[in-house]
Amino acid sequence: xxxxxxxxxxxxxxxxxxxxxxxxxxxxxxxxxxxxxxxxxxxxxxxxxxxxxxxxxxxxxxxxxxxxxxxxxxxxxxxxxxxxxxxxxxxxxxxxxxxxxxxxxxxxxxxxxxxxxxxxxxxxxxxxxxxxxxxxxxxxxxxxxxxxxxxxxxxxxxxxxxxxxxxxxxxxxxxxxxxxxxxxxxxxxxxxxxxxxxxxxxxxxxxxxxxxxxxxxxxxxxxxxxxxxxxxxxxxxxxxxxxxxxxxxxxxxxxxxxxxxxxxxxxxxxxxxxxxxxxxxxxxxxxxxxxxxxxxxxxxxxxxxxxxxxxxxxxxxxxxxxxxxxxxxxxxxxxxxxxxxxxxxxxxxxxxxxxxxxxxxxxxxxxxxxxxxxxxxxxxxxxxxxxxxxxxxxxxxxxxxxxxxx
Amino acid sequence: xxxxxxxxxxxxxxxxxxxxxxxxxxxxxxxxxxxxxxxxxxxxxxxxxxxxxxxxxxxxxxxxxxxxxxxxxxxxxxxxxxxxxxxxxxxxxxxxxxxxxxxxxxxxxxxxxxxxxxxxxxxxxxxxxxxxxxxxxxxxxxxxxxxxxxxxxxxxxxxxxxxxxxxxxxxxxxxxxxxxxxxxxxxxxxxxxxxxxxxxxxxxxxxxxxxxxxxxxxxxxxxxxxxxxxxxxxxxxxxxxxxxxxxxxxxxxxxxxxxxxxxxxxxxxxxxxxxxxxxxxxxxxxxxxxxxxxxxxxxxxxxxxxxxxxxxxxxxxxxxxxxxxxxxxxxxxxxxxxxxxxxxxxxxxxxxxxxxxxxxxxxxxxxxxxxxxxxxxxxxxxxxxxxxxxxxxxxxxxxxxxxxxxxxxxxxxxxxxxxxxxxxxxxxxxxxxxx
Numbered sequence: 001x002x003x004x005x006x007x008x009x010x011x012x013x014x015x016x017x018x019x020x021x022x023x024x025x026x027x028x029x030x031x032x033x034x035x036x037x038x039x040x041x042x043x044x045x046x047x048x049x050x051x052x053x054x055x056x057x058x059x060x061x062x063x064x065x066x067x068x069x070x071x072x073x074x075x076x077x078x079x080x081x082x083x084x085x086x087x088x089x090x091x092x093x094x095x096x097x098x099x100x101x102x103x104x105x106x107x108x109x110x111x112x113x114x115x116x117x118x119x120x121x122x123x124x125x126x127x128x129x130x131x132x133x134x135x136x137x138x139x140x141x142x143x144x145x146x147x148x149x150x151x152x153x154x155x156x157x158x159x160x161x162x163x164x165x166x167x168x169x170x171x172x173x174x175x176x177x178x179x180x181x182x183x184x185x186x187x188x189x190x191x192x193x194x195x196x197x198x199x200x201x202x203x204x205x206x207x208x209x210x211x212x213x214x215x216x217x218x219x220x221x222x223x224x225x226x227x228x229x230x231x232x233x234x235x236x237x238x239x240x241x242x243x244x245x246x247x248x249x250x251x252x253x254x255x256x257x258x259x260x261x262x263x264x265x266x267x268x269x270x271x272x273x274x275x276x277x278x279x280x281x282x283x284x285x286x287x288x289x290x291x292x293x294x295x296x297x298x299x300x301x302x303x304x305x306x307x308x309x310x311x312x313x314x315x316x317x318x319x320x321x322x323x324x325x326x327x328x329x330x331x332x333x334x335x336x337x338x339x340x341x342x343x344x345x346x347x348x349x350x351x352x353x354x355x356x357x358x359x360x361x362x363x364x365x366x367x368x369x370x371x372x373x374x375x376x377x378x379x380x381x382x383x384x385x386x387x388x389x390x391x392x393x394x395x396x397x398x399x400x401x402x403x404x405x406x
Numbered sequence: 407x408x409x410x411x412x413x414x415x416x417x418x419x420x421x422x423x424x425x426x427x428x429x430x431x432x433x434x435x436x437x438x439x440x441x442x443x444x445x446x447x448x449x450x451x452x453x454x455x456x457x458x459x460x461x462x463x464x465x466x467x468x469x470x471x472x473x474x475x476x477x478x479x480x481x482x483x484x485x486x487x488x489x490x491x492x493x494x495x496x497x498x499x500x501x502x503x504x505x506x507x508x509x510x511x512x513x514x515x516x517x518x519x520x521x522x523x524x525x526x527x528x529x530x531x532x533x534x535x536x537x538x539x540x541x542x543x544x545x546x547x548x549x550x551x552x553x554x555x556x557x558x559x560x561x562x563x564x565x566x567x568x569x570x571x572x573x574x575x576x577x578x579x580x581x582x583x584x585x586x587x588x589x590x591x592x593x594x595x596x597x598x599x600x601x602x603x604x605x606x607x608x609x610x611x612x613x614x615x616x617x618x619x620x621x622x623x624x625x626x627x628x629x630x631x632x633x634x635x636x637x638x639x640x641x642x643x644x645x646x647x648x649x650x651x652x653x654x655x656x657x658x659x660x661x662x663x664x665x666x667x668x669x670x671x672x673x674x675x676x677x678x679x680x681x682x683x684x685x686x687x688x689x690x691x692x693x694x695x696x697x698x699x700x701x702x703x704x705x706x707x708x709x710x711x712x713x714x715x716x717x718x719x720x721x722x723x724x725x726x727x728x729x730x731x732x733x734x735x736x737x738x739x740x741x742x743x744x745x746x747x748x749x750x751x752x753x754x755x756x757x758x759x760x761x762x763x764x765x766x767x768x769x770x771x772x773x774x775x776x777x778x779x780x781x782x783x784x785x786x787x788x789x790x791x792x793x794x795x796x797x798x799x800x801x802x803x804x805x806x807x808x809x810x811x812x813x814x815x816x817x818x819x820x821x822x823x824x825x826x827x828x829x830x831x832x833x834x835x836x837x838x839x840x841x
Contacts, residue, residue: 048762059598126602127590129764144771169754171775183777189752189784190791196827200783200834203818207836209722209774214783269760272561272583320566320579328587358602 039338039379040253042293043148043263045136045172046286046310048270049128053316053362054279055101056117056344060094067316071275071324073098079282095344100283103291104333110151111342113335114373114403118346120312120364122397126326128270131155131311136174138369138391144347145177147390150261151376152179154386158257161223162216165259167249175263180212182220182259184252185245227255242266246289250296253304260380264289273321290335300338302337305379306402309368315360316351329362332371339380340405367397374400410717413808417841418677418719419709422500422731423806428758437709440500441540441702445509450490453554456525456615457624459483464620472633484518487528488757492743495730506539506705507531508726510546511758513669514554514592515765518758523555524820527758530555540702543669543694544660548653551588552626554617560584560763567613567634580634587763588659598664604641610634611651631786632783654771666694669704672768677708679720680769686713717810719840722770727841728782732833735806736793745789751782783834790829799828808836 008238054071058064059269065072076090087252088096089105093119097105107113123134138147148164155163164181166172175181192200197218204214228251241402242264249262266286288306294301313330329349335341347365357363369391376390377381377399387399415433416423423429430436451459466478498504516523518694523530534553538546548555557563565581566573573579575817585608614633618624621798628649628719638645643658670690674682674808693707695699708714724733729749738745750756754773760766767773799819803811815835822828832838 075645116798125596126586126605127596128762129590129595166775169775169778169781170772176771183775189781190788191784192827192830195823196787196830197783198832199818199822199827203815203831203835204779206814207839209770210779210836210839213776213779217780220776223781254483270583270762273564298751309699320568320573321561321564321581323561323581325580325582 039260039305039381040297040300040336041261041375041380042249042253042304042306042336043174043261044286044289044306044308045174045263045265046269046308047128047132047265047267048310049131049312049314049326050269050310050330050382051068051271051275051279051314051324052117052119052186052332053313054275054311054324055098055283056091056115056331057088057096057098058094058117058348058351059088059096061348061351062255063353063355067351069318070322071318091344091366094348095346096242098280098283100280101287103287104335106292107290107335108342112337112339113333113341114339115344116332116334116346116366117344118329118349118362118364119214119298119332119366119368119371121368122394123312124328126312126328128311128326133173135309135311135368136172138372139393146172146174147372148174148261149177149179149181151380151382151386151390152181152261153389154288154382155260155380159261160226160257161220161255161259163260165220165249165262167245167262167264171303172263172265180216182216182223184220184224184246184248223255223258224252227252240395242285243288243292247292247296250293250298254297254300260306269320271314271323272319272325273323275318275323294336305334305337305338305375306336307372308333308335313362316356316362327361328357329364332368334371334375335370338404338406340402345400345403366400369394371403373397374403379404407538410809411715413810414715414719417731417810418714418721419505421495421498421505421727422501422841423808424497424734425802425805427739427805434709437502438706440502441705445500445503445536445538445540447532448490449496450487450528451525453526453529453533453626454624456480456483456529457554457619460522460525461620461624479481481693483528484524488747490528490594491757492530492730493740496733496738496743496746502705503539506701507536509673510539510701511537512644512760512768513672513766514546514550514556515760515763516550516553516559516758517760517763518521518756519761520559523559523758526553526558528557529553538701540705541569541700542660543665543699543701545555546701547588547592547660548656549583550729550795551592551656552615552652554619554626555614556584558619560587563616563619565609565613566632567610569636570613570632570634572629572632573634580606580609580613582606582609584804585612588656591764593668594662595666595668598662598668600641607638608640608655608684611638611640611645611655614649615652660699663695666691666699669694673704673708674711675768676721678711678714680771683713686711686730718772719810720835721841723771723839723841724766724768724773725755725782726750726757726766728839729753729785731806731838731841732786732789735802735833735838736797736829749785749789753785754778777837782839783830786833787826787830790826790833794825794829797825797829799825799832802829803832805834807835807837811835812837 022248059075074087076088076096086099133142136146137143152164157163162182166175169185204210309332312322314327319325349363377385412429412433463478463480534549560583561581562584566578568579586605614629616626616629670687673690674686676688693703697703818831819828
């Protein structure tokens with residue numbers, strides 16, 4: 001079985017890789033003049049640990065189908081479409097993308113998406129909470145600030161807004177720290193008059209936590225009202241879904257004097273049971289959100305890179321409940337008009353005998369810190385000192401080169 | 407300097423002063439008495455009632471072939487238990503005890519993010535948490551971990567011993583979610599030094615404990631045919647095969663020094679400061695160690711900590727704390743629980759709905775996002791608009807802040823253009839935002 005499939009797989013992979021190279025070389029995107037301060041970076045945190053081997057299935061690995069059982073979806077390209085059990089979307093002959101990620105697959109085919117596999121941070125804890133802290137801190141321990149905030153210190157502030165923007169009512173640790181950041185979330189409540197808000201701001205001013213937060217909130221609301229061209233009032237439920245927020249984030253990032261860096265979160269990935277029915281709609285929401293972000297950015301998509309990460313992967317073998325438990329290596333995505341995509345970046349460790357970490361997890365071969373560092377260096381064009389400040393003590397995880405065009 | 411003892415007692419240890427409430431003569435004694443008094447369980451549906459209601463809803467729906475509309479039994483239980491929670495806190499006579507209940511509910515989070523828990527979380531509080539807030543931690547842990555709410559929330563109800571009769575027949579196996587979170591979140595914490603091997607062994611040990619959701623006895627059961635055979639070893643300690651091992655292992659974990667340390671850090675963080683002084687942690691830890699994990703002893707040790715009594719109060723109120731404090735400060739009647747519940751959701755902390763098993767964060771930075779603080783002010787302003795005819799802002803400020811009110815807040819309230827604006831300013835002041 002494996003042997004007879006070997007030929008066509010190689011061909012398909014070669015074809016897609018060739019296609020990618022052609023478009024990347026001939027692409028007009030190379031003509032975009034990108035100056036420091038013009039590039040946009042969005043980080044999407046998937047909290048709860050996305051099963052990377054489910055989202056990006058290594059169907060070409062001979063051990064895959066046997067180890068994964070029902071979690072292995074039908075391979076791409078076979079005869080007939082099954083509505084009940086749709087096929088994987090091919091990524092070049094070895095990996096297949098979950099069928100709910102059709103928009104992302106389209107970006108991959110347009111060479112705007114990189115799929116990273118067998119990635120993990122530098123932590124080997126299987127605790128969500130420690131791992132999320134380290135993912136966001138960019139260090140081997142929880143720091144009081146996040147790597148994206150420290151990186152922002154080197155990003156020029158636009159006129160109207162802060163360079164960094166948190167989407168949602170909270171600011172994730174990733175964006176917390178010494179550099180002030182803005183925040184945006186739609187609300188349905190009455191708002192006090194500007195005069196009263198300034199009196200409140202004066203009362204808050206002396207408080208080390210509330211003073212800056214309130215001042216920042218006023219600033220962010222002023223900017224959002226300006227950039228979105230709407231009166232801030234009651235909102236539709238539509239706007240508070242992940243795709244709705246992503247669309248708004250795209251529009252705010254597109255503003256000429258708007259933020260350059262944004263962070264968003266999407267939870268619900270901790271699928272210990274009944275993984276297929278739980279993950280499929282969630283992957284679709286993620287996919288819709290990425291498409292909405294692209295649409296919101298409009299022409300600025302060409303200057304954008306989006307990094308989609310999670311705290312760790314999950315066990316390769318399903319657990320007793322058609323779910324998966326906490327693991328190590330997983331998948332990540334880098335997408336956007338500025339991304340040199342159309343490739344899977346993976347030093348694949350294999351799922352077969354001896355390949356798994358602790359005989360249970362995908363063994364990581366790529367350090368997530370290197371991925372983030374590559375984007376800070378090559379996309380945001382930050383100086384070496386700023387990259388080091390974002391990821392202190394990360395010499396063993398060199399910046400990954402070649403992820404963005406130009 | 408006016409004595410702030412009453413306000414510190416009511417704000418830091420309680421749920422905030424209620425407008426019209428007469429301060430006790432001795433606030434410290436008032437708090438201490440809340441730990442000792444007989445505290446009968448409030449009425450409410452049991453876990454069995456909840457599970458039975460849901461099973462009956464399903465039968466009804468099947469019989470009506472999807473034609474059924476209107477409120478379900480399960481929905482009524484979910485609503486009534488949440489409303490009872492809010493009503494009880496609006497008028498609580500023992501608010502310190504209620505705060506402890508909420509603290510331990512958060513420590514042992516069972517979240518309604520999993521919809522199956524809608525009918526169970528109220529019962530979980532009543533059956534597993536509330537009876538033990540001044541009792542032994544080990545008793546609370548056993549009651550919580552083996553409660554239907556927790557077994558379902560962290561998937562233990564469907565974990566199967568791979569070598570059990572059922573596991574062999576069905577090919578199903580372990581789900582290690584509950585085992586890991588008990589070690590990491592409920593007892594030792596990662597600094598306790600357990601391994602993946604301990605997680606797996608503990609998961610094997612817990613197999614068999616499950617929930618009868620569709621039939622009698624509508625509650626926790628032990629399914630021997632799903633229990634993994636053989637002895638297990640957790641942290642080097644052997645446990646025999648069988649249902650007794652779960653309680654034995656939980657009591658063993660509850661008594662570990664790392665567990666006492668973990669609980670002491672969390673208690674000190676909640677009642678003293680986001681970054682509590684090491685001496686406070688050591689005091690609570692010693693109280694737990696010397697009392698064999700008596701949570702009443704730990705609470706009394708907290709009351710005796712001078713560091714917990716020193717104004718200005720530095721803890722940022724969580725959205726839930728903020729909403730309750732404001733509703734009590736305006737004497738919202740206890741038959742209006744929906745005001746509390748709706749506001750908690752609007753401000754980002756819907757009741758019993760923590761996003762992850764670690765529970766809601768208990769440090770200010772997590773809640774001080776710009777938009778989140780703006781929303782508190784929006785909501786306070788909205789509520790003040792409805793209440794302004796009933797309330798005298800200066801009297802409200804005096805009652806709820808007393809000597810904790812800063813001069814500039816008093817001045818701003820005096821100069822406000824309307825009672826509504828004045829109330830908004832009281833509730834937007836940093837001293838009201840903190841506890």
